[in-house]
Amino acid sequence: MSNEQKGGITERVTIAGAELVGYVKSLIEEGNVRRLIIRKPDGDVLMEVPLAASIAVSGAFTLMAPVLAALGAMAALVAKVQVEIVRSDSDD
Numbered sequence: 001m002s003n004e005q006k007g008g009i010t011e012r013v014t015i016a017g018a019e020l021v022g023y024v025k026s027l028i029e030e031g032n033v034r035r036l037i038i039r040k041p042d043g044d045v046l047m048e049v050p051l052a053a054s055i056a057v058s059g060a061f062t063l064m065a066p067v068l069a070a071l072g073a074m075a076a077l078v079a080k081v082q083v084e085i086v087r088s089d090s091d092d
Helices: 017-030 057-075
Strands: 002-005 008-016 033-039 045-050 080-087
Touching: 008 017, 017 033, 017 057, 017 080, 045 057
Parallel strands: none
Antiparallel strands: 002 008, 008 080, 033 045, 033 080
C-alpha cells in the first residue's frame, strides 16, 4: 500500500519478523527513506526510526548498528510486523 503525503511518499508492507533486519538493511541502502515505523499487525507502534537522507550508506550501517540489534531482538519475539516506510520526494 502506498500514498503520497506532504513531505514524502508513505507505504506499508507486512513481513515476517525473521525478515525484518534484512529488509531494513535494504531500505537503508536505497538512501531515500526518511523514517521507518515498525508496527504490530494490529497497528500498535513498536519502534519509530528517523533516518537522515544525507548519511552515506557505509556510515549509515555504523550509526544504525544499535537499531538493527534492537530490530533483531524484536523480530525474534513477533511472527509478523508491518513496516511503514516514509520516502523522500523526488524533488528533495
